[in-house]
Structures are given as C-alpha cells and as structure tokens.
Amino acid sequence: MATGRSHRPATRSRGIPEATVARLPLYLRALTALSERSVPTVSSEELAAAAGVNSAKLRKDFSYLGSYGTRGVGYDVEYLVYQISRELGLTQDWPVVIVGIGNLGAALANYGGFASRGFRVAALLDADTALAGKLVAGLPVRHIDELETIVADSQVSIGVIATPAGAAQEVTDRLVAAGVTSILNFAPTVLSVPDGVDVRKVDLSIELQILAFHEQRKAGDEDRQEPDGDVPAVMPA
Amino acid sequence: MATGRSHRPATRSRGIPEATVARLPLYLRALTALSERSVPTVSSEELAAAAGVNSAKLRKDFSYLGSYGTRGVGYDVEYLVYQISRELGLTQDWPVVIVGIGNLGAALANYGGFASRGFRVAALLDADTALAGKLVAGLPVRHIDELETIVADSQVSIGVIATPAGAAQEVTDRLVAAGVTSILNFAPTVLSVPDGVDVRKVDLSIELQILAFHEQRKAGDEDRQEPDGDVPAVMPA
DNA sequence: TAGATTGTTAATCGATTAACAATC
DNA sequence: TAGATTGTTAATCGATTAACAATC
Numbered sequence: 001m002a003t004g005r006s007h008r009p010a011t012r013s014r015g016i017p018e019a020t021v022a023r024l025p026l027y028l029r030a031l032t033a034l035s036e037r038s039v040p041t042v043s044s045e046e047l048a049a050a051a052g053v054n055s056a057k058l059r060k061d062f063s064y065l066g067s068y069g070t071r072g073v074g075y076d077v078e079y080l081v082y083q084i085s086r087e088l089g090l091t092q093d094w095p096v097v098i099v100g101i102g103n104l105g106a107a108l109a110n111y112g113g114f115a116s117r118g119f120r121v122a123a124l125l126d127a128d129t130a131l132a133g134k135l136v137a138g139l140p141v142r143h144i145d146e147l148e149t150i151v152a153d154s155q156v157s158i159g160v161i162a163t164p165a166g167a168a169q170e171v172t173d174r175l176v177a178a179g180v181t182s183i184l185n186f187a188p189t190v191l192s193v194p195d196g197v198d199v200r201k202v203d204l205s206i207e208l209q210i211l212a213f214h215e216q217r218k219a220g221d222e223d224r225q226e227p228d229g230d231v232p233a234v235m236p237a
Numbered sequence: 238m239a240t241g242r243s244h245r246p247a248t249r250s251r252g253i254p255e256a257t258v259a260r261l262p263l264y265l266r267a268l269t270a271l272s273e274r275s276v277p278t279v280s281s282e283e284l285a286a287a288a289g290v291n292s293a294k295l296r297k298d299f300s301y302l303g304s305y306g307t308r309g310v311g312y313d314v315e316y317l318v319y320q321i322s323r324e325l326g327l328t329q330d331w332p333v334v335i336v337g338i339g340n341l342g343a344a345l346a347n348y349g350g351f352a353s354r355g356f357r358v359a360a361l362l363d364a365d366t367a368l369a370g371k372l373v374a375g376l377p378v379r380h381i382d383e384l385e386t387i388v389a390d391s392q393v394s395i396g397v398i399a400t401p402a403g404a405a406q407e408v409t410d411r412l413v414a415a416g417v418t419s420i421l422n423f424a425p426t427v428l429s430v431p432d433g434v435d436v437r438k439v440d441l442s443i444e445l446q447i448l449a450f451h452e453q454r455k456a457g458d459e460d461r462q463e464p465d466g467d468v469p470a471v472m473p474a
Numbered sequence: 475t476a477g478a479t480t481g482t483t484a485a486t487c488g489a490t491t492a493a494c495a496a497t498c
Numbered sequence: 499t500a501g502a503t504t505g506t507t508a509a510t511c512g513a514t515t516a517a518c519a520a521t522c
Contacts, residue, residue, distance in 0.1 A: 021447055021450050022443070022447055024446070024450070025440075025442065025443040025446040025447070026427075026443070028446075029425065029442075030427075050427070051427065052427040052429075087450070088446050088449055088450045088453075089449040089450055089452060089453030090446065090449060092453070094445075094449055094452070096445070102344070103340065103343050103344035103347050104341075104344040104348075106340050106344075107339070107340035107341040107343075107344045108441065110339075110340050111341075111441055111442075113425055113441065113442035114441075114442070114445075117442060117445070117446065118449070119445055119449075157452055157456075158445070158448055158449070158452065181452065181455060182448040182449075182451065182452045183448075184441075184444050184445060184448060188266065188350055190263075190267075190287070190288065190289040192289075196455070198448060198451045198452070200444050200447060200448055202439055202441070202444060203262075204345065204348055204350065204351075204421075204439070205262065205266075205348075205350035205351070205354060206259070206262040206263070207421050207437045207439060208331075208333070208351075208354070208356055208395070208421060209261070209262040209265075209325050209327065209354065210258055210259055210262065210437060211395055211419040211420075211421060211435060211437055212325055212326040212327060212331055212355070212356075212395070212419075213258050213261070213324070213325045213326055214419065214435050215326060215331070215394055215395065215418065215419045215435070216325075216326030216329070218418060218433070
C-alpha cells in the first residue's frame with residue numbers, strides 16, 4: 001500500500017481517500033454507459049443508483065475531486081467522464097505485461113475492458129517454451145527471459161501475474177528489478193516487494209471463503225437452531 | 238452486504254467484523270502451509286508476517302473467534318486451522334455452479350484452490366449450445382436451461398458468474414429464483430439482488446485503474462514537476 | 475522464577491451517513 | 499421566486515494500532 005513519498009505542494013490539498021479512489025472506476029463505468037446513451041446530465045441520486053452506492057457517499061467522493069456539479073441541475077456527464085479519467089490517470093497510455101499465459105492469463109489477455117481504458121497489453125510472457133510464438137488474443141506469447149528487455153523497451157510500469165503460486169515471487173522480483181512499480185497479482189500468495197511498489201491482489205479462493213462464511217450464517221439462522229455457536233466438539237457441555 | 242436478520246442468542250457475542258472475516262482466509266492459507274511443513278505452533282508475530290499483516294491486527298482478529306492461543310507459547314497450528322475452517326464454514330461441502338464457460342470460466346473451473354477448500358463444482362453452464370457436452374476441467378459443459386434443475390438437485394447455494402456483462406443480470410435473476418443466495422460476480426456490471434443475497438465482485442478493470450491512479454502519482458512526484466494538479470486543459474493559466 | 479507471548483484496552487484514524495445551507 | 503440538487507458539516511460508526519497487564 002505504499003504510495004511513495006508524499007511531498008505534495010498544497011496545489012489544492014491532495015490526498016483522495018483510498019475508499020474513494022476504489023469507487024471512481026465504478027462511477028466512471030456508469031458515466032460511460034450514460035455517455036453512450038447520450039444522456040447530457042445526471043444527478044447524484046441517479047448516478048449513485050447506477051453505480052450501486054448511496055448518493056451522500058457519491059457527493060462526498062466527488063467533493064475530493066473538486067466542484068464539478070451544478071446545484072439544482074446535476075453533473076455534466078461528458079465533463080465528469082473526463083475529470084474522473086484524468087484523475088485516475090486514464091488519459092495516458094499504460095503498457096502492461098501479463099506473465100503466465102495459462103487459462104487465466106489467456107482470459108485476461110482477451111479481456112475487453114483492458115484496451116478500452118488506456119491499458120495496452122505490451123506483451124504476454126510465459127516460462128513454457130512450447131507456448132512461445134503461439135497467438136493469444138492476437139499477440140504472440142514470448143518467453144519469460146525477454147521480460148527485462150520488454151519492460152525496459154516498452155516502458156512497462158504495470159505487471160499482471162497469472163502464474164502458479166510457486167512462481168509468483170520470482171516473477172515479481174524480476175518485474176520489480178526491471179522497473180515495474182505496480183503489480184496486479186492473481187496468484188494465491190503474499191508477495192513481498194520493496195517500498196514504492198504497489199501490489200493489488202485478486203483471489204478467487206478468498207472471495208469464495210467470504211461468501212461461505214455468510215452463507216453458513218444464513219443456514220444457521222434458519223435450518224438448525226444454530227450449529228452450536230462457539231463450543232467445539234472438544235468440550236463436554 | 239446484507240447478512241440476513243441478526244437475532245443471535247448471546248451465545249458469546251457474535252458479530253465478527255467484515256474486515257476480520259476477509260482476513261481469515263489469509264491466515265488459513267498461511268497456517269495450511271505451516272501445517273504441511275509439520276510446524277506445531279506459531280506465534281502471532283510469525284503468522285502475521287506470513288500472512289502479510291501486522292501482529293496486533295492478527296491477535297485482535299483472533300480474539301473475535303475465541304481464546305485459541307497460549308500465552309508465552311503461541312498458537313497450535315492444527316487447532317487453529319480447524320477453528321478458522323469451521324468459522325468460515327469450510328468444514329462442510331459447498332456445491333457451486335459456474336455460469337459462462339469462456340476463457341475465464343474455464344480458468345475458474347481449472348482453479349485448484351476450489352476443491353481444496355470444501356468447494357465443489359457442481360456444474361459448468363453456458364448458453365452456447367455448441368459447447369454442450371465439451372469437457373472442461375473434466376466436467377461436461379451443460380446448457381444454461383438446466384440451471385434451475387441443477388441448482389435444486391445439487392442444493393447449490395453459491396453461483397459464480399463469468400458471463401459477458403450483458404448476460405450477468407439475467408443469469409443472476411435465474412440463479413436467485415432457483416435458490417442461490419451467494420454470488421461471485423466476474424462480469425463488469427452492478428448486479429441487483431433481493432435482500433438476503435450476498436454478492437461479491439471481482440473486477441480486473443477496476444483493479445488496474447486503482448493501480449494506474451497510484452502509478453500516475455508516483456510519476457508526478459518524480460518526472461515532471463507534477464502534471465499540473467487540478468487545472469484541466471480547458472482553462473487558460 | 476524469568477522470559478515470552480497472548481488477549482484486551484484505549485487511543486487514533488479513516489469511512490460512512492444524514493442533514494442542510496448554499497446556490498443554480 | 500420556487501424547486502431542485504450540490505457541496506459541506508458534523509455525528510457516528512468501524513477498523514487499526516500501540517501498549518501492556520495477564521498468564522503460560
């Protein structure tokens with residue numbers, strides 16, 4: 001979660017809360033849909049509904065970006081799309097490499113939402129020499145040994161890891177050494193990285209376990225009269 | 238996020254914080270690794286390091302589960318594995334259906350972490366009749382029209398959506414109508430569900446955008462002298 | 475007993491939300 | 499002007515963290 005040094009000039013008080021940053025893409029998606037339907041303006045209430053949050057939260061979030069709305073009217077859709085895109089850094093091009101072109105890596109390479117938002121797949125890398133040259137999503141798979149060259153040549157700063165867990169740390173180390181400073185990790189491992197490198201993790205198994213927890217509670221509430229709270233099968237009463 | 242009614246008997250004060258629930262799978266994974274190496278006990282400090290959190294947080298988290306440690310000694314690995322598994326509901330079997338067997342759906346079907354934690358793929362479903370019968374991860378793809386029967390027959394309460402965004406809401410409605418009460422959504426859409434149904438969302442595009450935001454800030458700190466803060470290309474100076 | 479480490483307290487921090495004055 | 503809706507305040511809630519007494 002290190003965000004680098006924070007010696008911001010008081011341009012206009014920086015520091016957008018993480019929770020807000022995480023919701024900006026949600027707003028952007030809803031706004032893009034409105035834009036495609038040529039809707040000119042939208043109220044916080046409507047937009048919040050489309051994004052699945054409450055409107056007070058949305059207005060608070062937007063207040064960190066500036067005053068981009070008009071009281072009594074709402075927000076100009078196009079203008080807000082631009083402002084949020086700019087704030088998120090999507091007005092520039094972000095070359096990414098995907099490492100590990102198994103089922104998941106291929107799925108990611110084919111994912112449409114990539115290109116549409118300033119992200120460009122600079123290369124697909126895999127350790128399996130048998131894969132080299134094979135086309136996935138129109139791009140040739142290249143060997144992992146080309147990692148350093150590609151990251152340097154294409155100025156890649158974002159890496160996506162879709163390797164097995166066992167390979168993830170080594171790949172991370174190589175990416176970081178080559179100059180990558182943001183990593184999206186799909187491998188089920190905790191990665192260690194130096195300060196200044198951001199890691200985000202996507203973990204199917206964790207999400208399912210969280211669902212199971214809540215699911216179990218629902219079952220406990222209804223079926224049986226609660227499968228016995230805290231006391232495990234170890235103790236007498 | 239609805240967790241159903243909460244008329245808990247004061248068994249021993251329920252209500253594990255969401256943030257804690259979300260970390261239990263992390264601890265469990267670290268503990269499982271220790272268990273495989275036959276490590277008998279572990280301190281909060283060691284386990285926290287392995288899970289990538291700080292030890293105060295870990296001890297606080299565990300305190301919600303009960304007093305499963307021994308002062309001066311640490312935690313018994315096997316016992317803790319069992320307690321956390323039980324708390325998460327992983328001591329029972331959870332049949333899940335995966336809907337949408339494209340690249341991503343296939344990747345999910347092949348994902349090993351599934352079976353290892355009480356999750357069992359009850360069926361793979363797709364709307365494409367051409368896919369029907371094809372084996373993916375050893376299971377035949379079945380037509381989406383079998384959804385209702387399968388959910389009922391296999392007592393499926395968890396559904397995984399890996400369809401295109403356009404199909405996700407309809408699939409959700411059918412899953413919910415058929416009795417599914419937990420949904421893991423990989424489609425980039427906000428789903429609406431009735432109370433009592435939990436939805437968790439995994440969104441590649443959102444994760445990348447969050448990384449881009451931080452990446453942009455790093456670049457702004459070092460390269461240029463900050464790409465001009467708030468004032469867009471619209472205004473003069 | 476001395477050393478180690480848990481479980482809990484209390485302080486702090488960050489996020490959410492309702493309410494409403496400002497203002498289009 | 500009257501109605502609508504933003505932007506902001508302030509209260510509340512939940513999560514994090516350091517510190518340490520309890521206790522093995």
